[in-house]
Amino acid sequence: MADSPETYRDEAIIVDRGYRHYDGTRTGRRGAVRAIVREGFRRVMGLRRKAKRKLLPWTLIVVALSSVVILVAITWATTQTPASDELADLVPRYRGYFDFISVVALLFAAYAGAQLLIPDRADGVLNVYFSRPLAVRHYLIGKALAYATVILSFWLVPQVLLHLGLAALSREGFLSYLGRTTDILWQVPLAALAYFVLHASLSFLTASFINRVGAAAAAFLIGSLGLNLVALFFQEAADDTPGSRWVALLATEQHPRYVSDWIFGVHESAEWIPAQAGFGPGISLAVIVGLAVVSAALVGWRYRRLT
Amino acid sequence: MRSREGELVTEDRTTPEAGAPIIKTGGLYKHYGNIRALEDVDLDVRPGVTGLIGANGAGKTTLIRLVLGLIRPTYGQISVFGTPVAEDPAGLRERIGYMPENKCLPLDQTAADFVAYAAELGGIPPVEARRRASETLFLVGLHEERFRYLGDFSTGMQQRVKLAQSIVHDPELVLLDEPASGLDPAGRDQMLELIARFREFGMNVLFSSHILDDIERTCDWVVMLDAGRLIHSAPLDPPGEGDRLSVEVFGNPHPLVDALARQGVSATLDGAVVTVVTRSEDAFAVMRDALESSGSSVRRLGTSLSRLEDVLVAAARKANG
Numbered sequence: 177m178a179d180s181p182e183t184y185r186d187e188a189i190i191v192d193r194g195y196r197h198y199d200g201t202r203t204g205r206r207g208a209v210r211a212i213v214r215e216g217f218r219r220v221m222g223l224r225r226k227a228k229r230k231l232l233p234w235t236l237i238v239v240a241l242s243s244v245v246i247l248v249a250i251t252w253a254t255t256q257t258p259a260s261d262e263l264a265d266l267v268p269r270y271r272g273y274f275d276f277i278s279v280v281a282l283l284f285a286a287y288a289g290a291q292l293l294i295p296d297r298a299d300g301v302l303n304v305y306f307s308r309p310l311a312v313r314h315y316l317i318g319k320a321l322a323y324a325t326v327i328l329s330f331w332l333v334p335q336v337l338l339h340l341g342l343a344a345l346s347r348e349g350f351l352s353y354l355g356r357t358t359d360i361l362w363q364v365p366l367a368a369l370a371y372f373v374l375h376a377s378l379s380f381l382t383a384s385f386i387n388r389v390g391a392a393a394a395a396f397l398i399g400s401l402g403l404n405l406v407a408l409f410f411q412e413a414a415d416d417t418p419g420s421r422w423v424a425l426l427a428t429e430q431h432p433r434y435v436s437d438w439i440f441g442v443h444e445s446a447e448w449i450p451a452q453a454g455f456g457p458g459i460s461l462a463v464i465v466g467l468a469v470v471s472a473a474l475v476g477w478r479y480r481r482l483t
Numbered sequence: 484m485r486s487r488e489g490e491l492v493t494e495d496r497t498t499p500e501a502g503a504p505i506i507k508t509g510g511l512y513k514h515y516g517n518i519r520a521l522e523d524v525d526l527d528v529r530p531g532v533t534g535l536i537g538a539n540g541a542g543k544t545t546l547i548r549l550v551l552g553l554i555r556p557t558y559g560q561i562s563v564f565g566t567p568v569a570e571d572p573a574g575l576r577e578r579i580g581y582m583p584e585n586k587c588l589p590l591d592q593t594a595a596d597f598v599a600y601a602a603e604l605g606g607i608p609p610v611e612a613r614r615r616a617s618e619t620l621f622l623v624g625l626h627e628e629r630f631r632y633l634g635d636f637s638t639g640m641q642q643r644v645k646l647a648q649s650i651v652h653d654p655e656l657v658l659l660d661e662p663a664s665g666l667d668p669a670g671r672d673q674m675l676e677l678i679a680r681f682r683e684f685g686m687n688v689l690f691s692s693h694i695l696d697d698i699e700r701t702c703d704w705v706v707m708l709d710a711g712r713l714i715h716s717a718p719l720d721p722p723g724e725g726d727r728l729s730v731e732v733f734g735n736p737h738p739l740v741d742a743l744a745r746q747g748v749s750a751t752l753d754g755a756v757v758t759v760v761t762r763s764e765d766a767f768a769v770m771r772d773a774l775e776s777s778g779s780s781v782r783r784l785g786t787s788l789s790r791l792e793d794v795l796v797a798a799a800r801k802a803n804g
Contacts, residue, residue, distance in 0.1 A: 195684040196618060198653040202577060202606035211603035225591050226632065300586040304648060307551055307581035307658075308604040309573040483553060 208310050209318040216322025219295070220288045236284045237330065243277050244334045248341035255345060270360055271440040273338060274331070274367060275433065281330065281371065282400060282429070286393035288326050289379025292319050294389050302483060312479045316472075323376050331368035339364075367436040374432045374464045377471035384478045400429040407449045424453030428467065431460040503565060505530055505656055505687045506550055511559035513545050513711075520545040522711045524559070528689060532682055534698030534719075535691040536795065537708035543691040544584070546708070547658045550689070551576060563656065577606050580654035582645045584661040584691075590634030594625055597633060598647050605652025612651075619647045623677060639670035646677060650686065657681060659690045663697055675701050699791045707795050715798035719791065728766040729758040730774070731783040738777035746773060755782070 203210070217223075222230030247267055254263035268276040296302055305315055339360060346353035379396045386392040407427035410420040427449040434448040438457035446452060450460050506528035513521040521542045535543050548554045549561050552572025561568050563575050589597060595616050602612035620629045623643040628636070633644060642662065649657055662678065663671040679701050681688050692698055698705055699719060707715035732739055736755050743750045743759060748769055750759045759766060766786075774781060 195622060195650075196615070197685070198607060198611070198615065200608070200611060203603070203608055204577075204606055205573065207606055207608065208604045211600060211609070214609075215600050224593065224596050229591060295589060295591070299589045300583070301589050303583040303585065303587045304581070304601060305604060306553055307576060307579065307583075308601075308652075309577045309606065310604065311573060 205309055205314050208308060209314050209321070212305075212315065212318025213321045213325060216292050216319055217325050220291050220322070220326045232287055233284070236280055236287075239280050240277050240284075240330060240334050241337070243280075244273075244338045244341065247273070247276070247338060248345065251342060252345050255347070269338060269342060270335065270364055271367065271436055271442065273335060274371065274436055277334075278429075278433070282375075282397060283393075284330055285327060285371075285375035285379055286396040287389075288323055289376065289396065290383045290386075290389040290392040292323055293380060293383040294387060294392055297482070298387060306483050312476060312483060316475060316479060320376060320380070323380070324372055327372045327375060328365075328368055331371060332365065335364045335368075363439050367432070367439045370432040370435045370439070370461070370464060373468050374428060377464075377467045378428065380475050381471045384475045403427060404429050404449065411449055411452055421453045424449045424455065425459070425463055428463070431463050434460040435464065504528055505564065506689065507560075507562050507565075508546075508549075509560040511549070511561055512557045513542075513549060513554065514557045519711050521549075521556075521708075524708075524711075524713045526706060526713055526716060528687075528706070529704055530687050531704060532678070532688040532690060532702045533704040533706060534702035535689055535706050535708070536693060536695065536698050538693060540710075541708040542711040543708060544660060545711075547581070547660055547689070547691060550658060551579060551581060577652070578655045580605075580649035580652065580657040580686075582649040582657070582659045582662055584664060586641075588633045588641055588644060591632060593630050593632055594620055594636070594644050594647075595629040598629075598644065598651050601648035602651040605654075607652050615651050615653075616647075619651045620644075623647045624673070638665050639667070639673075642666060642670070642674060643677075646674070650681070650684075654686065656687045656689065659688060661692055662690065663692065663694065671697070695791045695795070705791065705795075707798060709799055709802060712802060714802040715795060717794075727758060727760045728770055728786055729756055729784070730770060730779075730781055731756045732774075733780040733782050736779070739773055739779040742773035742777035742779075743769070745776070748773075 219225075221233050247269065250267050251264060251269075254267065257263060274281075296305070302315075306312075339354075339357070343350045343353040343357075348356070378400065379392075382395045382399065383392045386395055403426045407424050407430075410417060410423035430448045430450055434450055434457050437443075437448070438461075448460075450463075451457075504527035506526070508524050508526045511521055511524040511526070512519070524542075524546070535546065537543050545554070549556055550563055550568065552568045552575060555569065564578065566575060568575060592600075595613070598619060599609075599612045599616035602615050603609055607615060617626070617629065620626050623646055625640060625643055625647070628640065633641065636644065642665070646659075646662060649659070659678065663674045666674060675697055678688060678690060688702075690698065690702060702719060704718050705715065706713065730739070732755055734755075736752055736757050739757050740750050740752055743757070746769055748759050750757050752758075759770065770784070773779075
């Protein structure tokens, strides 16, 4: 016969669960860095946060993905017309996609960099982080990896969808298209890497020295686009000023585009300001790397002072 | 020795072999430019709960930051668990928990997420970190609220979360910087009760405060800093020894003094205030009987909790010549 409910009631006790010691393995600094990457990703995407924190990043992601749908739809529409090949060439794809959503990507990069660094300082959480087995460099490496995860995903996921969409619409067949376009598999990630390095350098730099997310994101955007205008002015209106050619290198936003063209083997890149000033894409690559080094040094210096 | 994983136990890690000091400093100096934050501090912090007391600017937070290895001493040595901090600061921090005085909570995260994250930063794997976060929040009385955002918490609840993050990774030493600051009396009582329980969890505690009452209620050893110098380091008397009871009476206090003398208890007289210091555990009973036999009327009565204050004032006077 089953026990009566009274029996269970008599046996029930409330226990103080006390404190449980942990004797398992410790993940050390690597585990801590992994935690920073995971938490950084969630922070930028607004995951496990209130709905209003999800609004901006997911709006930008929806715009980026919608643009892929539009491009594939346009490509499909062109296949229904007699002059399909000529029209299809006008639709941005791969390299063109980087330019097509450059403003959206710039906004996302500005927001992500500011979100990753500023709230930790504003909320005083660095006191907790650095009481754990972490040094400044581990913290910043974790943040940079989190930035890489979100930014590269932002660039590469739509590109993968675009690639699959174009393959599905291809007259030569899905697999044949994929086999013919294997260069894309290294060109797109490499170009995305160039964008990531530049954006990470500038957005981390602004986010390290400005204490409000909105202000830092705005500074990044104004800096990126404003320097373009300055460089353009010196290139076109004041090109007789001594040294004006070098001002073209201030057009930071243009360098990854120029390098991207180089990676995709596009030789007609005269539209970019550094190209107009007579610099090769290698110089643009050097500027990106140089900015990354200077930015890493300044951000590291800033955080060592903070702690 | 620690328990097996998963076993619910309390364990005494506060009495390690040979009773070696948890923190040991020798000739410790820390200068910030012309500001001398610490000067020639020779200190042994024993296992157990140690109170670190001193006015603002006395060097308490500087000492804590030196223990964590976040700053380097200008001169001198500091070791934790017998290991020089400069040798392996990150390794030592895995064994230390820290509750900062100032705000340190991300207000857009839930308590469970933040405490689990703090556990992961302390080296606990993710799945175990979430489990321990839940258990630790239960321990500090926030189990029901663990999925609420920290920005929606009261000051008292936020202090509990700060405490939870400091112990979630199972440290052997917990550094608490003014843990009761900003709390109302009820919240302070609860916080001090929690801290007192750390002893039974087998944790050593260095508890910084400028409130003597908090230290006296919680700690078994007290360290006092004044303007960066160590002026006192000694155990607190066990509770019940030397309790002091003061009574202010209406009218002539001498009959009460005489009545106390008849019971074998000496009293001091200051105006109408009669004070007894007795090692009896029932000072109130002694005073009650004396009041009854002397027929004195009570204007005010209360225990005096200023024993520590007396000790520290004397230490400060001595240090300042």
